Amino acid sequence: MGIDRLKPAYIPKESEEIPESEQEKQRESSSRQETTTRSGCTVRFNPKAHEEANAARKLTAEQKREKKIRKLKEDTSTGVNVAVYRVLNLSNPAKKFKVEMNAKQLFMTGCVLLYRNINIVVVEGGPNQQKKFKRLMLQRIKWNEEQATKDGTEQGEKIENRCILVWEGTVVQRCFGDILFKLCPTETFAREFFKKRGVEHYWDLVYGMCILEASEDS
Numbered sequence: 292m293g294i295d296r297l298k299p300a301y302i303p304k305e306s307e308e309i310p311e312s313e314q315e316k317q318r319e320s321s322s323r324q325e326t327t328t329r330s331g332c333t334v335r336f337n338p339k340a341h342e343e344a345n346a347a348r349k350l351t352a353e354q355k356r357e358k359k360i361r362k363l364k365e366d367t368s369t370g371v372n373v374a375v376y377r378v379l380n381l382s383n384p385a386k387k388f389k390v391e392m393n394a395k396q397l398f399m400t401g402c403v404l405l406y407r408n409i410n411i412v413v414v415e416g417g418p419n420q421q422k423k424f425k426r427l428m429l430q431r432i433k434w435n436e437e438q439a440t441k442d443g444t445e446q447g448e449k450i451e452n453r454c455i456l457v458w459e460g461t462v463v464q465r466c467f468g469d470i471l472f473k474l475c476p477t478e479t480f481a482r483e484f485f486k487k488r489g490v491e492h493y494w495d496l497v498y499g500m501c502i503l504e505a506s507e508d509s
Contacts, residue, residue: 372421372459407444
């Protein structure tokens with residue numbers, strides 16, 4: 292019984308031309324199989340190792356969450372950016388929710404003090420956090436959907452509701468923890484709330500603005 296001979300690979304004759312499509316396939320196959328390093332050495336491409344390396348670089352859900360938090364949180368060790376807003380009417384629950392949730396999602400600290408038409412929103416954080424929160428307060432929330440009154444009472448003269456940026460600046464350290472709401476029955480109570488945290492001047496700034504507005508209207 293004779294030994295089967297291996298058939299030689301087909302070699303085209305010199306007169307035969309290899310189709311352009313076949314040449315392109317050969318070039319693609321060669322480029323996939325081999326990669327030339329900077330040193331000039333040619334190494335064989337390993338698809339499995341490539342996939343494993345990509346998988347190792349992928350972040351887990353928890354790692355992605357931590358990365359997002361690190362991006363949102365800002366280094367305030369050299370100074371804390373503070374913004375003080377006044378809203379004439381902050382009785383709408385949906386708008387209260389937006390203020391609170393955005394502050395929490397941006398990892399900002401501060402407070403919302405409620406007293407008649409002197410509703411004060413104080414937020415502490417980094418410059419990028421403040422930029423996003425300012426856009427929320429002055430552009431995104433439509434405060435004029437509700438009316439306010441000049442004296443903050445139900446019987447007062449109706450005026451358009453609005454939000455005012457009273458002051459923004461930098462302080463050495465934070466004075467508040469997680470955002471909280473405080474309903475104050477009197478002006479004295481409201482000022483004392485800020486005084487306990489060493490920032491009664493926030494109240495003085497806003498209250499002084501209200502007194503000035505009242506004197507101009509009279």
